[in-house]
Amino acid sequence: MGKPHKDVADRVFEELLGQLATGHWLPGERLPPVRRLEAMFHTSHLTMLKVLRHAADQRLVSIEPRRAATVREGVVERAARLLAVRQADLHNRRLAVLIPDRYLPLQPNNVLGITVNVLVDEALRRGLAAEVVQWPLLDQVSFVQRFTAQGYAAALAVSFLSGYLTTLHLLKEQKFPVLLVMRQVPSLDLPWVIPDSYGAAQHMAKVLADLGHRNLCMVGRAHDTLFSRFDFQHDGWMDYLKESGLIRTCSFPFYYVRLYDNDLFIDPIFDHPNGPTAVVFEGGTLCADFLGKKRFAHLRIPQDVSICSFNWMPAGPREVAAPPITAATFDPAEMARATIASVEAMIAGHRDPGNATVPMTLHVTDSIAPPMGDQVHIL
Numbered sequence: 001m002g003k004p005h006k007d008v009a010d011r012v013f014e015e016l017l018g019q020l021a022t023g024h025w026l027p028g029e030r031l032p033p034v035r036r037l038e039a040m041f042h043t044s045h046l047t048m049l050k051v052l053r054h055a056a057d058q059r060l061v062s063i064e065p066r067r068a069a070t071v072r073e074g075v076v077e078r079a080a081r082l083l084a085v086r087q088a089d090l091h092n093r094r095l096a097v098l099i100p101d102r103y104l105p106l107q108p109n110n111v112l113g114i115t116v117n118v119l120v121d122e123a124l125r126r127g128l129a130a131e132v133v134q135w136p137l138l139d140q141v142s143f144v145q146r147f148t149a150q151g152y153a154a155a156l157a158v159s160f161l162s163g164y165l166t167t168l169h170l171l172k173e174q175k176f177p178v179l180l181v182m183r184q185v186p187s188l189d190l191p192w193v194i195p196d197s198y199g200a201a202q203h204m205a206k207v208l209a210d211l212g213h214r215n216l217c218m219v220g221r222a223h224d225t226l227f228s229r230f231d232f233q234h235d236g237w238m239d240y241l242k243e244s245g246l247i248r249t250c251s252f253p254f255y256y257v258r259l260y261d262n263d264l265f266i267d268p269i270f271d272h273p274n275g276p277t278a279v280v281f282e283g284g285t286l287c288a289d290f291l292g293k294k295r296f297a298h299l300r301i302p303q304d305v306s307i308c309s310f311n312w313m314p315a316g317p318r319e320v321a322a323p324p325i326t327a328a329t330f331d332p333a334e335m336a337r338a339t340i341a342s343v344e345a346m347i348a349g350h351r352d353p354g355n356a357t358v359p360m361t362l363h364v365t366d367s368i369a370p371p372m373g374d375q376v377h378i379l
Contacts, residue, residue: 010150012041012051020060020071020079027075030068031061056105057132058082059117063105081124082131095128095343096147096155098135100164106132111284111311112159115182115332119156122336126344130156140166148176153347156181156339157190177346181339184355191346193339193356195330197310200360201236204280204308204328207362209246212370213278213306216241217252219266219290220282221259233282233310252276257286264289270299277371278306284313287325291318306368310360323366330360 025031031052032040038048052069055061060079061069097116099106106113116132123130135157136143144167147155154177157168168188171178180192201218208216218237234254241247251274255266264286269275281287287309290296301307301322308326338356345353 008043009047009050009054012043012047013054014083015041016051016055017060017079017083020075021083023076025071025075027071027073029071031071033068054131057099057134058120078121078124082129093128093347094152095123095130096133096150096152097123097130098133098155098157098160098167100135100160101137103159104132104134109312112182114312115335116158118332118336119158119181119339122333122340123343126340128340128344128347135160135164135167137163140164141170143167144170144174148174153177154179154343156343158182175351177343177351179339179343179346179353181335191342191353191355193335193342193358195335196357196359197233197328198236200310200328200362201233201280202240203362205237205240205244205246207364208278208280208306208308208368209244211278211306211368214246214249215274215276215371216246216250216278216280217255217269217276218280218282219255219257219269219286221257221286237280250276262289264293266290267295270296270305276305278308278368281307281309284309284311284327288313291320291322291325294319296320301367302369303372306371308368325367326363326365328360328362330358334358 019025031037034045034048034052037052038045041048041051043051052061052063056063056069058078059072060075061071063069097119099112099116103112106116108114108117120130120132133147133155148171155171157164157178157180159182160168160180165185165188168178168180168185168190172188172190178190180190180194182194184192184194205216218234220234238247238254241250241253247253251272252269255269257264257266269279281290287307290307297319299305299320301320306326307322308328310328312329313325313327335358338358342353342356
């Protein structure tokens with residue numbers, strides 16, 4: 001891989017980094033309007049917009065419609081680190097964090113946003129210039145051609161779906177170092193780092209069973225069956241129900257919600273005469289949607305139903321009265337340390353640094369309790 005050539009946007013971004021690193025604009029301040037920035041950096045309107053979007057992806061600024069960009073907290077240190085690494089050794093220390101375009105802009109309070117933010121900070125702390133790169137679903141062949149010419153030493157492929165596999169296949173063919181994060185694809189034989197959601201689901205099911213629950217339900221969205229079974233909560237969940245015999249007493253062992261069903265149609269679960277005494281949501285967003293629906297406000301938690309979830313709960317108003325939710329989470333700092341350690345090994349020439357599984361912790365709260373009265377069925 002030769003010395004990378006800086007295009008205009010890359011040059012302008014580096015100049016913007018210099019301004020931010022020296023405190024020219026402080027946290028909370030708004031940058032000048034785009035037209036003024038174009039003149040300051042001697043560039044076109046489209047290039048300046050591209051640079052600002054990239055700066056937002058790197059958590060340097062926040063962008064709102066029809067308003068000037070706002071400088072974020074911690075920008076001086078973050079910009080200085082990123083600038084120092086880029087200027088010291090672009091060829092060996094640039095790391096691309098590939099994020100599917102459907103997930104951008106990143107939401108700061110969900111699992112993906114938090115994980116990526118911590119990953120980027122850990123990379124910078126270890127002397128890697130980590131940059132979020134938008135990963136397009138369409139025209140992936142052209143994307144790979146452009147991407148591999150930009151001088152990155154390695155890439156992290158984060159939380160992708162099967163539609164993005166063309167990119168990974170092409171990068172592997174070119175022997176470009178790629179580490180999968182929060183996903184694994186055995187058929188591609190690429191190294192990965194994932195949370196142990198399989199084990200966490202089994203632990204969660206056991207805790208509920210030990211409380212006396214015999215009619216359990218997990219609610220989740222349809223997923224890509226291409227990925228390994230140990231990457232998904234529902235496999236650990238279903239395996240536990242089968243192995244324990246609880247599968248025979250569950251009215252809805254697993255309830256699928258359509259991928260883009262914003263209405264969260266799970267009414268049959270609660271309308272059923274033998275409805276579950278405990279419901280586990282496969283993701284924090286699903287649980288938050290449930291808590292935000294007025295039509296479920298009559299349910300008492302945990303008196304009528306115990307509620308659990310995976311991962312962080314997004315902030316927002318609740319319609320359903322509930323105590324803090326019992327949740328299984330992984331430590332994003334631990335995920336970041338394992339990820340960056342693996343990618344550093346790859347940059348050093350070890351194409352296969354091995355795989356890593358980050359444990360998940362179950363935080364038990366008052367949202368779960370033994371089932372009431374005659375709802376308990378002893379096997």
